[in-house]
Amino acid sequence: MAAAAAAAVVSSRVVVPRMKLGSQGLEVSALGLGCMGMSFAYGPPKPEPDMVRLIHHPIAAGVTFLDTSDFYGPHTNELLLGKALQLKDTAGGGVIREKVQLATKFVILYVDGKQEVHGDPAYVRAACEGSLRRLGVDCIDLYYQHRIDTRVPIEVTISELKKLVEEGKIKYIGLSEASASTIRRAHAVHPITAVQLEWSIWSRDVEGDIIPTCRELGIGIVAYSPLGRGFLSGGAKLIDSLSEQDARKIFPRFQPENLDKNAQIFERVNSMTTRKGCMPSQLALTWVCHQGNDVCPIPGTTKVENFNQNIGALSVKLTPEEMNELESYAAASDVQGDRYLQMGNTWKYSETPPLSSWKSE
Template structure:
């Protein structure tokens, strides 16, 4: 197994933000992946990450909902805030038992104010639109975020799961610093259009679920150990009929990792790291042991031949099942109306 190293720094995007080359996705500490981690243990893990050089922390107001931001606020007391790059998101909310996406300017402002209060900070380093509201022209949403930048409430603007055209339209209103997108050995659909668009515009790429939501750490046996309220139990790729097929990919990655002297998770994460200096993966975990293992992926060096071998294994036909459930929009269905159609309330 590759040993942990001190995490290097990187420029994320072209607007001046500098972060650790690997971040920490904090969602699983509070939401969606089973029972929340006990607060003291969660804070200890966050502090261990920061001490190890993982200073780019990722949360959202929908994680909990809201409880993950409160957890981060407690972890960032006593001078810790100054050591980290803090990213949070808005735009997904539960309304009358349904999931709703909201990019209305008034909502954007209210969500930002609420996150600042929960996080107990005066400024958010990177503020993402978590999902695109297809009812509101993206120019309107970004226009409000631009005001929040000018007011000093946020430093940089990000998008998540936005289409190439949405990214371009948003970037024309105010520079977008980062796009957060699912990217891993079994989620490569962003490579055709999304990644080239980001690189053309100088937008950093933040890869969420770089371990396939834990699949490349535990393989198909992962499902057997999940809590009943773990959202992964509902995802198409984790259904038994698809796992039988997807298991083959895991076994091939495992065989290659054994030759490399690292774990399958480290190999899968190293593949993301090798995509370029503009890519920052943000694997999440609830265990310090796994955090150390993820940091160790930075020490795994892959040759061009090994990259090609991995990519030949991870073709679209190697994976069965959609990557998300139907209620969540992805970049494939995130177009917004033209600006000319907008009529303010």
């Protein structure tokens, strides 16, 4: 309790720095806000008035980089943000939209109850128009391809996104869960501003090839699930609090056969908190923040007190020795279970056909 209270006090004093995300001109807060869990995946949708207030709280604190997707709901998370963004900014005048950098995504949709990935030009355009309507905006700051359609050459998808940039409907293009070779091919068509990927103490498979590729090309890195989907905040006890509708119930790392081993990772991280005077979630988030000034983590939350803890991580400092210590707690051999139940829609399986194979309809 004392550590939590201290975290809340620290958060009220934090000045959130700004950062250049990529080399194309996009500037965002150095910490973002993932909005998915407000409407989707992590249990039933939360009450809209509460979530609107929650969205406004980080913005008032200086966290202005908001992340959503048309897949979250589907559509309901974008509608929620649209309502929040159109409200007046009582502190600074104008509307909230004028203060934020808005990122959304396209490509995943439900067909007959099953997820499908679509990157063909007609769908790209239709998805963008739909997001613009739901969000109530004229232009999306950062538009990601949420997953890679392995049936469509990446050049074809990016060419349509390039047209949307030229038309002023989106400002910057991003990719999510893309391999290094896919990133290179996309970047050759139009500069990619950011790549969103899962990166945390216990999810580090991107470090071998993808992170170096992004840095070579001047592409910003947006780290989702920096708190291990909440596990690095509360450990195994998190499982007991999840509703039956929570997707984490079926994630491999949360299954009984993996839980005991993974719980040891959390306990090791937690053992450092007394020495550092902070929460385990702050240690985990600080580790990601310390990866470089081209990295922006986007932890999600549905509670103001959790946000206050997260923003407090910006005041925690780790020495190189402490960074190494944290990494040793979650060596790849110690983490049990895959990131997803089905790993098909991840960067490891994101290669697309050559452009020469494409026949437009």
